[in-house]
Amino acid sequence: MxxxxxxxxxxxxxxxxxxxxxxxxxxxxxxxxxxxxxxxxxxxxxxxxxxxxxxxxxxxxxxxxLEDTARAMLAELEAFGQRIDDIKGFRRGKLTVAVVSTAEYFVPRLLGDFCAKYPEVEIALEVLNRNGVIQRLEHNLDDLYIMSKPPANLDVEAKAFMTNSLHVVAPAGHPLTQRKRIKHTELARYPFILRERGSGTRLACDSHFESLGFEPTVRLELGSNEAIKQAVQGGMGLAVLSEHALNAGAATGGLQILNVQSFPIHANWYTVRPNGKRPSPVAADFWRYLNVDLKKGVKL
CATH class of the missing domain: 1.10.10.10 (Winged helix-like DNA-binding domain superfamily/Winged helix DNA-binding domain)
Structure with missing residues (x-):
């Protein structure tokens, strides 16, 4: 051809x-x-x-x-160019990263630190829901993926690189905010606003609730952490949110973390890529930064 x-x-x-x-x-x-x-x-x-x-x-x-073949060919050519630059002593090229929506609270900062060391690296960041990230993973469209629960049905390499604690939150002034210790069974009296089914946060919540033998009353399911925060502030119910979502945005000011027995849920953030994928030099550097340097507290 x-x-x-x-x-x-x-x-x-x-x-x-x-x-x-x-x-x-x-x-x-x-x-x-x-x-x-x-x-x-x-x-x-x-x-x-x-x-x-x-x-x-x-x-x-x-x-x-042809789409699958063309993407693979162009990715190989891009990686080849980066390897040649590496031999020449340069570090430049393109890094493509797809992340689930909650990761948008911290990934740009990590990318900023990385780009400060490699200013000639071009970054393409896709922020999607979990299903969107998995679709891109299935088609091998990016250098790496960041999510809170790697897919069990795909042949991938996944490494935990950062904790992701999930807390029960209520609006400021809610009766439960005055309590120093709350049994999880007491939450049955209150409605919940949770992330949409299939999201990493929802999967972790469902698994944790099931392990406790507790079934929350779900009033509303939303696909946005910011929308959930606004709904909780409006008095519509309690929520379970990632510490990263709670540490960002002006909307957090009207929320309070509850001291609930068996909480927070201790989860992790993972870097994910197809098993056997040969990373470009730039992708290998970023993978190493997240999984080695960041854990050791090494500053770029």
């Missing part, structure tokens, strides 16, 4: 943006240019790669196969 790197870059962007117009805008070229390149690419493959329904682009089975 007579494929070009330019065609592969355009095609992976098309798979991402699902729009010829968006791809043209992203690469600062005309729409006819993108369409012609995609036409030539399809002719080289010998099968249609996508179809347009309404205004959206949908990949065909052949297109999906």
């Amino acid at each position: 007579n494929l070009t790197l330019r065609q592969l870059h355009l095609f992976t962007a098309l798979a991402r943006f699902k729009s010829i117009t968006a791809v043209a805008r992203h690469f600062h070229v005309t729409q006819p240019t993108v369409s012609m390149q995609m036409k030539d690419l399809a002719e080289s493959v010998g099968l249609p790669l996508y179809e347009v329904i309404g205004k959206a682009v949908y990949l065909t089975p052949a297109g999906l196969e």
Whole structure:
């Protein structure tokens, strides 16, 4: 097949943006240019790669196969370029990281520390819910992933690098805030606002509640920590939130951690990547920073 790197870059962007117009805008070229390149690419493959329904682009089975292959090829070329720079004594390139939403409270700071040492490294950070991160992990779209519960059904390498304590919180002035010690069974009298099912925080909560033989009354499920904090402040119920979510944002001022028996839930944050993945030099440095240097208190 007579494929070009330019065609592969355009095609992976098309798979991402699902729009010829968006791809043209992203690469600062005309729409006819993108369409012609995609036409030539399809002719080289010998099968249609996508179809347009309404205004959206949908990949065909052949297109999906090409997307996986193209991403792998471009990632290998990027890693090769980084290894050559490494031999030359340079450290530059691109680092792509996908994290679950709660990790957005601390990951940018860690990336900032890393970039302070490697100012020529370009960072791409994706903040998604757990399902979104796992989808990217399944397609090997990033250098590494950060989540609180690694998927058990995927062949991955996962290492705990930071604690993630989960606390029961109530609005300031709630009757329970005056108590020095609360039995978890007493929480049955109060409704809870929890993260959506499938999130790492919710999985940890459900597992912990089950181990206690306790079933909370769930009034509301929300996909945002900030929304949960606002709802608790509004008196809608209690919540279980990560210490990282509680240590960030102005909304935390109206909340108070409760001293509940069997809490906090002691969990961890994990770095995750596909087993056997060969990291680029930049990705290897960041993995080592999180899993070795950070634990030892080494400053970059």
